[in-house]
Amino acid sequence: MTVICREQDGVLVMTKQHEHGLLAGEFAKWFKEEHTPAEGRRAEVLWAVSNHDRGWIDLDETPFWNDAEGLPYSFLDFPVVPKLTFYRRGIDEIEAQTPYGALLCSSHFERLIEVSGEECPELTRYLQGEADRRARIHRGLEQSKPLEEGELYYDARLLQFCDDLSLFLALSKPGSAESEKHPWFVDGFSGSEEFSFTSGRAIEAEWQDSTTLTLTPFPFMKEIEVSFKQRRVSRADIEEKGIARAYREAPEEECRITVISGAEEDSQVKTGASQQSERQQR
Numbered sequence: 001m002t003v004i005c006r007e008q009d010g011v012l013v014m015t016k017q018h019e020h021g022l023l024a025g026e027f028a029k030w031f032k033e034e035h036t037p038a039e040g041r042r043a044e045v046l047w048a049v050s051n052h053d054r055g056w057i058d059l060d061e062t063p064f065w066n067d068a069e070g071l072p073y074s075f076l077d078f079p080v081v082p083k084l085t086f087y088r089r090g091i092d093e094i095e096a097q098t099p100y101g102a103l104l105c106s107s108h109f110e111r112l113i114e115v116s117g118e119e120c121p122e123l124t125r126y127l128q129g130e131a132d133r134r135a136r137i138h139r140g141l142e143q144s145k146p147l148e149e150g151e152l153y154y155d156a157r158l159l160q161f162c163d164d165l166s167l168f169l170a171l172s173k174p175g176s177a178e179s180e181k182h183p184w185f186v187d188g189f190s191g192s193e194e195f196s197f198t199s200g201r202a203i204e205a206e207w208q209d210s211t212t213l214t215l216t217p218f219p220f221m222k223e224i225e226v227s228f229k230q231r232r233v234s235r236a237d238i239e240e241k242g243i244a245r246a247y248r249e250a251p252e253e254e255c256r257i258t259v260i261s262g263a264e265e266d267s268q269v270k271t272g273a274s275q276q277s278e279r280q281q282r
Helices: 017-029 041-050 080-097 099-116 121-144 151-171 235-241 243-249 263-281
Strands: 004-008 011-015 204-209 212-216 224-234 252-261
Touching: 004 151, 011 017, 011 235, 017 041, 017 151, 017 224, 041 099, 041 151, 080 099, 080 121, 099 121, 099 151, 151 224, 224 235, 224 243, 235 243
Parallel strands: 212 252
Antiparallel strands: 004 011, 011 224, 204 212, 224 252
16 A cells, blocks of 8 residues: 555554545536536546546555655655556556546656656656557547647646645645645645636645635635545554554544635635725715
């Protein structure tokens, strides 16, 4: 298992990869639409975002311990060769359901690999194989449902943002201070500044309290409540029982978070509404 893991007071808080993917899909469902997908494509995009990490489903049941780090393996430090095997397996399963979704997820994983800076012959072969897959899917779509200009680029930004926001929740202690923010998100969500409604500003997250997260600029059609499951496993239990048993015996807990618009944006909206009202009264 490659988990998303954070440590808090001697306890490892762990989220399954596929659970994180399902949460990303929930965010995509409520995202402000900036383009009109080809007929029937929106459902494919939502399914692909929800299932982008489905290659890890079987491995989600038992964590693998990384002795060097003293933590469970994560998607970041999991050995390259088996990681690529599960990437490929997940994309194969997605392609069986939606070729466009496989095109989207294949591009997403290629970006993650490029960002990681890893290099090895296995990676080169994987990247070539996925480039061949994407070319084949492109040819098929041209015959059946051609891509609109910018469609794949937009959907890739959507997947990236929803993936990052879901990771933010899995890696953050609800209600934590700005100073405790994970370094990945200190400057906001990378790439989100490309959405037209942000006016070139990266979307930033800030905890209002232990159950409420604010986003500015706000990316959703309305305030939303989301939930996802985590397990809390103490280091003492891991030392006594081993990681597999300690994880298995830890109960799943549901984490519920309400996502709302930031105070700054609310103020701007209210100011704009007030100015409009004044003009109408004149």
